[in-house]
Amino acid sequence: MKQKTTLLPLILWLAISSLAAFAAKQTNPIDLKKGANVIINKEETVFAVASRGSATTTFKTRITILNENGLHRAKLYVPYDKLTKVVYVKGTSYDTYGVKLKTLKNSDIVDVSAITDNSLFADNRVKIANLSHTMYPFTVEFEYQVTTTNMLFYPTWAPLDEESLSVEKSVFTVTIPAGLKLRYREANLQQPVAMRTEAGQQIFTWEVSNLAPFKSEPYMPPMAELVPMVRTAPTDFEVEGYAGNMETWLNYGQWINKLNAGRDVLPEATKTKIAAIVADAKTPEEKAKRIYNYLQNNTRYISIQLGIGGWQPFEASFVDGKGYGDCKALTNYTQAMLKTVGIDSYHALIRAGDDVAPILSDFPGQQFNHVILSVPMEKDTLWLECTSQHESAGYTGSFTGNRKALLVTPEGGKLVSTPTYTATENTQYRTATVKLDEKGNGTANVQTRYTGLSHEDHRDVMQNASPENQRKWLYKNIDIPAFEIQNFAFELKKGKLPEVNEKLELSLRQVATLSGKRMFLAPNLMNKWDSTPNAVENRKWDVMRASAYTNTDIVTYEMPAGYTLEYKPTDTNYKTEFGTFKTITKVDGQKVTYERTLQMNKGRFKPEAYAQMLEFMNNIVKADGQQLVFVKNVQ
Structure with missing residues (x-):
């Protein structure tokens, strides 16, 4: 009887546990561990707007770290500055059995500067809390609160913010006084916002649960476009006394005009100097280019981010006297110099960077990280990157080209497009002559012209690397199996479509291979494709190609005496919506001429088009691997 009495609680406990596990499985059918390094068990963000000029954010999270690839989530980073104050940071960690490992003390929280090397004045700092552990899995809990008077920015909620992360539950709440208007933009949510009014506060709540890890695919759109997300923004706001x-x-541009007002005054001596610089210029464009050249030769970029200074430029007289400024200040200075010679220009706010997601044109807000100058001309617009000491006037390139910018006119803001560079402008045109000996070795003289986006890597190497490092870069980037550089030279030609001309003298080892009396030659010397992206079954996302270009190679070989052609590959010509590819091989005695042209188009295609794109790419790989066969004549 005692044994039965002892076993009963155990049996009941097992039964209850089984039922609990079954219930949990029914409510959470997704295996959150599969494909995950991290599980967000529970997360809550509350953004409480007190007025148009202040707000408080409270954040709580519980995270399970499954392996070392998720260890970065055991660190919490809380940035702050003059306008944002950290009220508190808390944290606790637990082992796999739920036993407490550590509770954060104030002395455990590191406080460091967050300014970059090119920052002279900045107040950006970050508090770092680290609860890393060496035995997996383990769990961390973090909580922090910050207050801000920088009401340009309302939060963006993106619970699935990286790959190999799953989310059990995440909640985002915004509270705002009834007299203020919240604007928001939802994307890819399980359910829309829940709204209610309570004690004079509007309360907006979003929630997601059981999100499996995001799976990326080759050539997919930006991840931020595909995952659950809520963007919020103010209607009326205020920053350090500047209301907007x-x-x-249009309204946002008017606020920028408030910040810029009266900051374009130049010393009389500088006005006189500028007038002399453009005195004999024949057109407004020539005047603008001379002033831009003066800017590049007499100033340098230094980041200045102090409070409202993150958006308000330093006075033109400050830049004139100091010789430095950030993007806003240098743009304002250039605008002031142009104004003295009767040329109108406008600040253009832009989201700069290579491969950045486009701004949301239908959701006005502070979505920008950079300022350039727009100078309208009679037939075109001259865009000026005022932070660069080397850039060509009028060239926007991969950093600010092919995107929307907010033009700040006297009337207010207006969205405009910066230049887009096409496949016929982003080019690589190469000619090469190769002389082979009987062992398959050779010498080559190669000349390549790079234009548009295709010239940027070479331009950067020219401007930023020593000759020794330029040579190292060439060895790393020239796609030939075995070679030595005898000589090289670069030449940069500036313009609205700048170009770099590259000259190479190379010695080649076994560019052709021997087998008995036969010599095998792959005629594509330097631009060979040898792989393609992986196939994707049941592709989910659209196919996106963000850039377009045209590559042309014309290679002439002088074969060694005594060899005759035995086999020549068939010429190719493929035309698809993704691009075109064409090769022509001609043999005339000992002279072989190989021509290859590849044009890739940019665009967005349906997921099912991925298989056709792979087929096109595989055809290129196959063609690039083809060889000519020569046979040595036997006397």
Whole structure:
């Protein structure tokens, strides 16, 4: 009887545990561990707007770290500056059995500067809390609160913010006084916002649960476009006494005008100097280019980010006297110099960077990280990157080209497009002559012209690397199996479509291979494709190609005496919506001429088009691997 009495609680406990496990499985059918390094068990973000000029954010999270690839989530980073204050940071960690490992003390929280090397004045700092552990899995809990008077920015909620992360539950709440208007943009949510009014506060709540890890695919759109996300923004706002409205781009531009007002005054001596610089210029464009050249030769970029200074430029007289400024200040200075010679120009706010996601044109707000100058001309617009000491006037390139910018006119803001560079402008045109000996070795003289986006890597190497490092870069980037550089030279030609001309003298080892009396030659010397992306079954996302270009190679070989052609590959010509590819091989005695042209188009295609794109790419790989066969004549 005692044994039965002892076993009963155990049996009941097992039964209850089984039922609990079954219930949990029914409510959470997704295996959150599969494909995950991290599980967000529970996360809550509350953004409480107190007025148009202040708000408080409270954040709580519980995270399970499954392996070392998720260890970075055991660190919490809380940035702050003059306008944002950290109220508290808390944290606790637990082992796999739920036993407490550590509770954060204030002395455990590291406080460091967050300014970059090119920052002279900046107040950006970050508090770092680290609860890393060496035995997996383990769990961390973090909580922090910050207050801000920088109401340009309302939060963006993106619970699935990286790959190999799953989310059990995440909640985002915004509270805002009834007299203020919240603007928001939802994407890819399980359910829309829940709204209610309570004690004079509007309360907006979003929630997601059981999100499996995001699976990336080759050539997919930006991840931020595909995952659950809520963007919020103010209507009326205030920053350090500057009040504004952000409901339209026009209104936001008017606020920028408030910040810029009266900051374009130059010393009389500088006005006189500028007038002399452009005295004999024949056109407004020539005047603008001379002033831009003066800017590049007499100033340098230094980041200045102090409070409202993150958006308000330093006075033109400051830049004139100091010789430095950030993007806003240098743009303002250039605008002031142009104004002295009767040329109108406008600040253009832009989201700069290679491969950045486009701004949301239908959701006005502070979505920008950079300022350039737009100078309208009679037939075109001259865009000036005022932070660069080397860039060509009028060239926007991969950093600010092919995107929307907010033009700040006297009337207010207006969205415009910066230049887009096409496949016929982003080019690589190469000619090479190769002389082979009987062992398959050779010498080559190669000349290549790079234009548009295709010239940028070579331009950067020219401007930023020593000759020795330029040579090292060439060895790393020339796609030939075995070679030595005898001589090289670069030449940069500036313009609205700049170009770099590259000259190489190379010695080649076994560019052709021997087998008995036969010599095998792959005629594509330097631009060979040898792989393609992986196939994707049941592809989910659209196919996106963000850039377009044209590559042309014309290679002439002088074969060694005594060899005759035995086999020549068939010429190729493929035309698809993704691009075109064409090769022509001609043999005339000992002279072989190989021509290859590849044009890749940019665009967005349906997921099912991925298989056709892979087929096109595989055809290129196959063609690039083809060889000519020569046979040595036997006397």
